[in-house]
Amino acid sequence: MLYTLEEQLIKLNKFVSTNPNRARSYIQRGMVKFKLARIDDSIADFDRAEKLDSSLTPYLWQRGLSYYYAQRFEEGAKQFEIDLTVNTRDAEETIWRYLCIARSRGVKAAKTSLFPVSNDPRRVMRQVYELFAGNDTLENVLKVGDRENQRSRFYSHLYAGLYCEATGESARPRPIRASRAKFYLLAAVEKYPIDDYMWDLGRVHCQLRGWT
Secondary structure (H helix, E strand, O other): OOOOHHHHHHHHHHHHHHOOOOHHHHHHHHHHHHHOOOHHHHHHHHHHHHHHOHHHHHHOHHHHHHHHHOOOHHHHHHHHHHHOOOOOOOHHHHHHHHHHHHHHHOHHHHHHOOOOOOOOOOHHHHHHHHHHHOOOOHHHHHHHHHHOOHHHHHHHHHHHHHHHHHHOOOOOOOOOOOHHHHHHHHHHHHHOOOOOHHHHHHHHHHHHHOOO
């Protein structure tokens, strides 16, 4: 049986109320709250999970994403730095650290502090990493995604949109420039849906920006 997000939250609320010391249940609930665009509430659950089990800290990538949408960019960058101590091959977390730094300190600082990545098994993410590093073009990233499968097309468009948003917003006081970012992110969500937390992130991103 498939449950709506609201139904999932009700079930998790009941479980947590009777099992208040199950750290991973708070992570599950935090993820559902994020999908419902309840960003601050999701962070509270991730924090609770960490308090119950500190060994989870380098695996709380979900909290890093929530920090980004709560505009707590320095905390987001720090979370991804911690994550990368146990997952050095992950281009995605490296890019999210870049995105957090770009929003807090500017694109130049984000690019110069970009961590090296090797051996990410996903070809499209290796290509995306090269885009953020300044070694490839947006067009090539999209071509790689198009040549592979639905998942790769989703990821190429998601990160194309995030790249456009980041590079169009180098000075903190300026509003986010939406044109190309909006086009690619909406394409990722509407044209290339996948069963993945990152698809929900794309949907929440568009919701929070007011893009329909």
